[in-house]
Amino acid sequence: MMSGMNRIMPALAAALTLGLTLPAADAQAQDIRAGQAIARQNCAPCHAIGRSGRSARPEATPFRLIPRRYPVEALEEAFGEGISGNHLGMPDFQFSPREVDDLLGYLRSLGRR
Numbered sequence: 410m411m412s413g414m415n416r417i418m419p420a421l422a423a424a425l426t427l428g429l430t431l432p433a434a435d436a437q438a439q440d441i442r443a444g445q446a447i448a449r450q451n452c453a454p455c456h457a458i459g460r461s462g463r464s465a466r467p468e469a470t471p472f473r474l475i476p477r478r479y480p481v482e483a484l485e486e487a488f489g490e491g492i493s494g495n496h497l498g499m500p501d502f503q504f505s506p507r508e509v510d511d512l513l514g515y516l517r518s519l520g521r522r
């Protein structure tokens with residue numbers, strides 16, 4: 410758990426900085442890209458975050474399947490409050506509302522063809 414935290418926290422800090430410095434122009438496209446960056450840095454160590462590929466942790470749901478299972482809005486609260494609980498080996502992420510939007514926007518984009 411601690412070694413996982415040490416690995417993930419710098420990436421999270423980087424993602425936060427990135428999210429704060431992205432320009433607001435072209436909100437839609439930008440949000441998806443910001444969300445992808447957040448996912449790549451925070452979630453990719455376990456989840457497959459793209460349109461193909463297998464998760465590094467087999468029990469971690471590939472992100473592209475999530476929007477097919479339930480509306481991604483269902484995750485908003487969980488992301489905002491920090492994902493943890495039964496989430497195996499996961500540090501307690503705490504995302505700003507803006508970052509939650511970006512992340513959900515990215516997940517939603519995976520559900521579109």
Ligand code: HEC
Nearest residue numbers: 451452454455456466468469470484495496497498499502
């Ligand atoms: C250390 C590994 C790890 C990291 C990092 C990680 N996850 Fe997970 N995640 C898992 C595992 C394992 C599961 C499946 C078991 C569970 O739900 O606890 C899971 C399940 C999930 C689920 C539920 C999927 C379903 O089938 O309903 C969501 C949503 C999710 N993760 C989102 C994220 C997001 C967003 C991030 C990045 C901010 C992230 N996870 C980072 C390991 C991880």
